[in-house]
Amino acid sequence: MNWTREVSRAVRSTLVLWGVTAIIYPLVMLGVGQVIFPFQANGSILTGAQGQPIGSALIGQPFTSERYFNSRPSTTNYSTANPLADEAGILRTGISGASNLAPSNSALLDRIQGKPDPNPEIAIRGELPRLQAAGIQPTADLIYTSGSSLDPHITPAAARAQIDRVAQARELLPSQLEELIRQNTDHRFGGIWGEPGVNVLKLNLALDMLKPSNS
Amino acid sequence: MPSMNESPRPYRVPSGMRDSRLHTPKVNRQGLYQRATKAAFIKLDPRIQVRNPVMFVVWVGTVVTLLLTIDPNLFGTLAANINQQRFLNGLITLILLFTIVFANFAEAVAEGRGKAQADALRATRTDTTARKILPTGTVQETNSTELRRGDLVKIMAGDLIPADGEVVAGIGSVDESAITGESAPVLKQPGTDIASSVTGGTRLLSDELTVRITADPGQGFIDRMIALVEGAERTKTPNEIALTVLLAVLTLVFLIVIANIPPITSYIAGFLRTTVSEQAATDLRNGSSIAIMISLLVALIPTTIGGLLSAIGIAGMDRVAQFNVIATSGRAVEACGDINTLVLDKTGTITLGNRLAAEFIPVNGHSLEEMAQMSLNASVFDETPEGRSIVALAERSGVAVSFAPQRAEGIEFSARTRMSGTNVENQEIRKGAVDAIRGFVRSRGGHVPDTLDAAYERVSRLGGTPLAVCQNNDIYGVIYLKDTVKPGIKERFDQLRRMGVRTVMLTGDNRITAAVIAQEAGVDDFIAEATPEDKIEVIRAEQAQGKLVAMTGDGTNDAPALAQANVGLAMNSGTQAAKEAANMVDLDSDPTKLIDLVTIGKQLLITRGALTTFSVANDIAKYFAIIPTIFAAAGIGALNIMGLKSANSAIISALIYNALIILVLIPLALQGVQFRPLTADQLLRRNVLIYGLGGVIAPFVAIKLIDVILPFS
Amino acid sequence: MLQGWIQILLTLLLVVAITPFLGQYIAHIFLGKRTFLDPLMTPLERWLLSCSGVRSPENMTGWQYASALIFSNAVMIIFIFLIFMLQRSLPFNPTQLGAPSWDLALHTAISFVTNTNQQHYSGEVTFSYFSQFAALGFVMFTSAATGIAVAIAFIRGLTGRPLGNFYVDLTQSIMRILLPMSVVGAIIFIAAGIPETLAPPIIVPTLEDPSLSQAIARGPVAHFEIIKELGENGGGFFGINAAHPFENPNGLTNLIQLLLILCIPTSLIYTYGIFANNLKQAWLVYVIPFVVLTGFIAITAIGEYNGNPAVNDLLGVDQAPNLEGKEVRFGWAQSALYAVFTTASMCGAVNSMHDSLMPAGGFATLSNMFLQIVFGGQGTGTAYLFAYLILAVFITGLMVGRTPEFLGRKIEKREVVLASCLILLVHPIAILIPVALTLAIPGIAGMSNPGFHGLSQVVYEYASAAANNGSGFEGLGDATLWWNLSTSFSLLAGRYVPIVALLLLADSMSRKQPVPVTIGTLRTDTGLFIGVTAGVILILGALEFFPVLALGPIAEAFQIMRGIG
Helix, strand or coil: CCCHHHHHHHHHHHHHHHHHHHHHHHHHHHHHHHHHCHHHHHEEEEEEECEEEEEEECCCCCCCCCCCCCCCCCCCCEEEECCCCCCCCCCCCCCCCCCCCCCCCCCHHHHCCCCCCCCCCCCCHHHHHHHHHHHHCHHHHCCCCEEEEECCCCHHHHHHCCCCHHHHHCCCCCCHHHHHHHHHHEEECCEEECEEEEEHHHHHHHHHHCCCCCC | CCCCCCCCCCCCCCCCCHHCCCCCCCCCCCCCHHHHHHHHHHCCCCHHHCCCCHHHHHHHHHHHHHHHCCCCCCCCCCCCHHHHHHHHHHEEEEEEEHHHHHHHHHHHHHHHHHHHHHHHHHHHHHCCCCEEEECCCCCCEEEHHHHCCEEEEEECCCCCCCEEEEEEEEEEEEEEEHHCCCCCEEECCCCCCCEECCCCCEEEEEEHHHHEECCCCCCHHHHHHHHHCCCCCCCCCCHHHHHHHHHHHHHHHHHHHCHHHHHHHHHHHHHHHHCHHHHHHHHHHHHHHHHHHHHHHHHHHHHHHHHHHHHHHHHHHHHHHHHHHHEECCCHHHHHCEEEEEEEECCCCCCCCCEEEEEEEECCCHHHHHHHHHHHHHHHHCCCCCHHHHHHHHHHCCCCCCCCCEEEECCCCCCCCCCEEEEECEEEEEEEHHHHHHHHHHHCCCCCHHHHHHHHHHHEEEEEEEEEEEEECEEEEEEEEEECCCCCHHHHHHHHHHCCCCCECCCCCHHHHHHHHHHHCCEEECCCCCCCHHHHHHHHHHHHCCEEEEEEECCCCHHHHHHHHHEEECCCCCHHHHHHHHCCCCCCCCCCHHHHHHHHHHHHHHHHHHHHHHHHHHHHHHHHHHHHHHHHCCHHHHCCCCCCCCCCHHHHHHHHHHHHHHHHHHHHHHHHHCCCCCCHHHHHHHHHHHHHHHHHHHHHHHHHHHHHHHCCC | EEEEEEEEHCCCCCCCHHHHCCCHHHHHHHHCCCCCCCHHHHHHHHHHHHHHCCCCCEEEEEEEEHHHHHHHHHHHHHHHHHHHHHHHHCCCCCCCCCCCCHHHHHHHHHHHHHHHHCCCHHHHHHCCHHHHHHHHHHHHHHHHHHHHHHHHHHHHHHHHCCCCCCHHHHHHHHHHHHHHHHHHHHHHHHHHCEECCCCCEEEEEECCCCCCEEECCCEECHHHHHHHHHCCCCCCCCCHHHHCCCCCCCHHHHHHHHHHHHHHHHHHHHHHHCCCCHHHHHHHHHHHHHHHHHHHHHHHHHHHHHHHHHHHHCCCCCCCCCCCCCCCCHHHHHHHHHHHHHHHCCCCCCCCCCHHHCCHHHHHHHHHHCCCCCCCCCCCHHHHHHHHHHHHHHHHHHHHHCCCCEEECCCCHHHHHHHHHHHHHHHHHHHHHHHHHHHHCCCCCCCCCCHHHHHHHHHHHHHHHCCCCCCCCCCCCCCCCCHHHHHHHHHHHHHHHHHHHHHHHHHHCCCCCCCCCCCCCCCCCCHHHHHHHHHHHHHHHHHHHHHHHHHHHHHHHHHHHHHCC
16 A cells, blocks of 8 residues: 555545535535525524614524513523623623433422522522413423523413413503414424424514504 | 176165165264263363353353352452352352353263264274385385375285275275175275275275275374364364354453443442432442342353354264264365255266166167177176176077187276277277267268167167167167166255255266156256266356355266365265365265255254354343343332342343253254255244244243242242 | 324335435446436546546555545544634634634544534534534535445445445545535525524624623524535534524424435435345335334334423423423424434434433434444445344354355355444444443543433443434533543544444455355345344344443433432
8 A cells, every 4th residue: 555645645635625515615605695595694683673683583582571472491591691791701602502401300390390498599490480470371381491592482372371461561452462473473394394383582573563452 | 907707896886765874873872971971071171161252251250250159248348148149159150150061061962972983983993013015025014003105005805904095906805884884895906996995994805905005194084084073173164163253242242231330330329329228229239249240241142052052063063974974174064055056977876876788779780689799799898787787688688708708808988988898809899878889980981870860869768878889880789778766866856956956967878868867857957978077067167156066976087076066075985086085975975965965064054043043032031131130229120021039030040041041952952953945035934933033032931930930039 | 292293204204205216316326327417527526536636546445445534534634623723813713712622623523524523512602614614514525425435335345346436436425415415405494594604693682681682693504504414414503503593493494404314324225225236125124224213203202292290290281292402393293303313314413402302212312323223324324234134144044054145145254253343342342331431430421410311421422422423412511531532432433443344344245256046045135034134133233232221211211200309
């Protein structure tokens, strides 16, 4: 075996294939994306009235108040931080993450049902007590954290469970909310693949557009 | 020149049917099992055990458990009653020991059977005094062990023949019953292909022979046979080596698997201590103690096949030897199972050895009497059975030799001319294959009558062999030699066909005759008018297609073909050259045995495969017996689907099963799995059901049963 | 529930439906038959090969093929390692990321070149756009093409042909299979919402609380995502992989990804059928992994559908799907399907967190990686499957009374050594030994879950490395020197030992004189024989891992049934 020849062929073919797959191919795809699908290619960014970016149609945001439909619990709080106190540098890159708790891990149960402790640093409030306090009938998606921590959806059942609460807070008719939910539900692909989900950010944006009905 | 006297025939006709011919070795079977039992313990020597990787692991495990019996806390303190622990470890040691002993016993029994046979053979090989002829011509008395290849010895009536050799002078009858079991003496004389070789240890009954020794001491026929049946020269066959590799890899895999259990259980025990109880943690640690890990390892590694593998191989050789066939290697026996094509001589294999003259058919205007007369004249020097049958038929029709033998000279048959005959003064009398005679006559300016072809065809259509007879350029007629297909041969060929073995018949007969016999015998193909060179051509052609070919032969000109064939079976009555070229020699000189050898080879492979499958399939049940019970503290006791009483009981039951199954399977290993002539698919289905599925189910039942019987709690 | 099963069933049907088309296409490429890309690719490939110094490609022997492969892969490891270490000074680094630690860079380089894509980092916070597309994206093509090349060389050898030339096979795999499919797929992905941009992350105030800002990471994801799935690579652009809405935004992208994950490993079996001129055997062989796959999907899906009994009690229901670590748009069915597909084919991309799967799912995903033949890795899975067939022939073939033969070639010592070592020995060595060491050395394991599941985490990590899968029970604290180096060992052993053995096996098979098939020959294209092979796979391939499965997911299942303490 000729070592020099082997090494030279290995190096040369690496460089040749690198040029094709790592330079030409990505550049072509970037061009196609930016020219033909600029909205999707840049992250499906939603813009506000002044054209300022207000979020992505595909990325969820934290919602916990009664004025909004609440989103799922997130281990990264939807990649958010206070820009004035971002020690972890979350806002520099954006992050994603999951709890990775095993079903047999008691920490999972603690997180869901809460674990009181005299030390407020250690005490866990729990998803279930929070939902119960908010008067929301708990569903699985509202107590389990998502995979990406950025899940834009909640299940239609979870959305319906919040209708009364939001309607009360915003003084809206439940039927209006039902209509909004219907409009902001992403369906299965081809009616078959995937699960229907209500896009919480889009739903809540639509909610802000609504005028109170009975005022 | 050979004398014309009546003499014992150099051919030996196989006597009786196969079963009665099955060689009964003059073997002392008494004490076989006692000797084997003793040998089973002697074989515990680690130097012997290390040759078998699977059993060596068991051996090492036994030593470790023995140490753990002496001091249960050798590898760290166990939180258990020390005496209970010692009892358990002692029990495990004992069962492991018996596992090895049973495997050794299997091998020892197999070897013992061979050894007994070898002893019987060895008894014939007493050192004798030989009369060595020195180059000066004087005779010197020498011990037979000092004879070397190429020495000449003189043998007198009543002497034992000192070593294998070739007769160079003299003629005499030899009793070969010591090696063949046949009592009829055999005529030995120089020059002939078939009757010139003698075997050391046989006895000259009459007359005097001068023999050139062809084997150095210890390399003779009987020596080779002894070495083979004793297993002294046993080298592993390719299949056996491959299987050993697989078994070694499996053993290594399980070694790694088991070695990893203690760190894992130690981690889990730490978890159990904090979440469940101290007791659970202790139980789990005890469940993965060294002694139990060794037991689990032994249960999982393929001890069944590992312990029986060599016994199967030895027993396979032994079965061949019982058929009175000497194989030069186990590889040859194994190759028999792989044979795709059998190349068989018609005469002696497919048809009874002797074709007999049945009729004289005169042509060319000659009378029947003239024809008989000429046939007799052509055959007086022909010592073959055919020749003698022609003489007899002619004499029955009332003619006598018409010349004084002293004035005549016999012309021997040669495969090239395909004629034999007599020269009387200037007259050339010939008989032989019809086209050979036709050519002979034409070369002498003679005329070939049309009636010859008619006679030729008539005989051929009857499946007979036509021999033409002529004197100089005058054709006298055709002799009808009648051929008889052996009874039962067609069924055997059918069996072979079902096993995927093709049969090719070789014959010197013309096409028509050959076709008739081929049809009658049911062979797949035939080569007519074959010369010995055709044999090697057929073999090469088949091998070029990737087929394995077996053939039989006895003549010197068969030697290249015997060497070329994957399995060459030489007749003991054949020449030394043939025997040396072959990788098997049939002491009974019965070419039909080739068919039996195919069966033996297949049986050997099937036995090995069946026990491997069985052994590996057993692992499922052993896992389900042991793992749930020893890990019960981890809360997986519900997997104990067999409902075994406890971890200890499960371990001991599985180990007892593991040891006993070797003992139970010894007869199967020694006798071989029953062979049926089925297609590969049918065989696979049958054997997978019996040994695969059986191997899954049997241990479930047996281990549960042992668990019920055992007085463990 | 029914709806979920329909999704699963239809997806499986699509997988089967794609097989003959792609399988035939791949066979035609490597048999040198005409394909529709010839006019474009034939001259292009010739030019690329001549630039690579392969002007007149020679047929390689097993050793030559293996050594060319190892040399080229070694060069790639060094090359991308250097890119990682120098990424601060390289372009397209909008978030100004520095070099990772040397051991993480080394692990990542090895992990991606071995087609594993085990990630001990989170993409968006570790690697610049340049490192992602010019280093990781690059070896995603070459490592997948390497796998295809090995499979093709193996199939050639098995069917008595010369093995071919590594560089030709590598280039053709990229130019005719991976790149064309990627171009088409990437465009669909962009249209479906996957970003393809060099723009930096975008910061927006959140709707509910404007004082809180959200950072939306993005990048050139779509072109990367497609080859990640198609090449069984599985390394996510983002830390959370295909659960990230930008990697897998909806049911369409999820379906495409599922099909991409399995299409090449399944099709290669059909490709074999064409090479061997025995499609019946190919389909019968196909049945083994397909049945196992279906079984694993069933138990995983049932487990996820029924959910965690302890949580169900809190919810006051009998059944609620286990959505921990799952996205709403995928639900239990698509998540279970994805988990089983990705571990079956050694892709390793995840759309839900395997660490949070119910024990049944843990059992199925682990078993997939132990077996490595449930279609298995890009190319290597098919080769493994046939190596198992060879072992089954050897064990049971003796039972028909002949020296075992496969496709008319005798299986002898050399073949048994190669087949058994690569199949039976590599995994225990590359998985079980490091597991034991990790548990035995105090303080290095870093499990995030206690007890049985903690064991599963450690086993999963090494199984994923050795099987070149790349998925993980990601709670494990694996970004340490020990984990980076020990899994690198498993990655290399799990990749190159089998590849060299497979190539030598193919070489030795191709040199054998074929034996004609007679009625006495064991037929390997019957249902009976395929059943026997399945049994051999179960006993030889799976039982060795029974103890770790018993103390891992099985014990965890019983623990959950009893109630979590």
